[in-house]
Amino acid sequence: MSVLALENLSVSYVSKRGVARAVRGLSLEINEGETYGLVGESGCGKSTVALASMRYLPKQTRVEGQILFQG
Numbered sequence: 001m002s003v004l005a006l007e008n009l010s011v012s013y014v015s016k017r018g019v020a021r022a023v024r025g026l027s028l029e030i031n032e033g034e035t036y037g038l039v040g041e042s043g044c045g046k047s048t049v050a051l052a053s054m055r056y057l058p059k060q061t062r063v064e065g066q067i068l069f070q071g
Contacts, residue, residue: 001071004030004053009065011048011057019062022048026065 011023023045030036038046051057053067 002029002031002068003034003070004028005066005068006049006053007066007068009049009052009063009067011045011052011064012062013058014060014062023052 006026006028009023009026010021013020013022026045026049028036038049040046048057052061052063053069055067057063
């Protein structure tokens with residue numbers, strides 16, 4: 001069983017200035033005993049993925065897809 005699974009995760013920040021798509025269609029699975037490194041350029045959405053996984057984003061943020069913790 002996976003500890004964390006993200007399936008087709010997309011995250012958009014909504015503001016008065018419009019919608020900014022931060023993450024588009026990310027899928028990954030981390031199984032028990034595995035270590036996962038998320039690497040990328042500054043501003044590519046790494047922190048947004050972590051915050052979405054913990055459901056720690058502002059209310060006006062649009063999250064699509066599935067986030068499954070221990071099933």
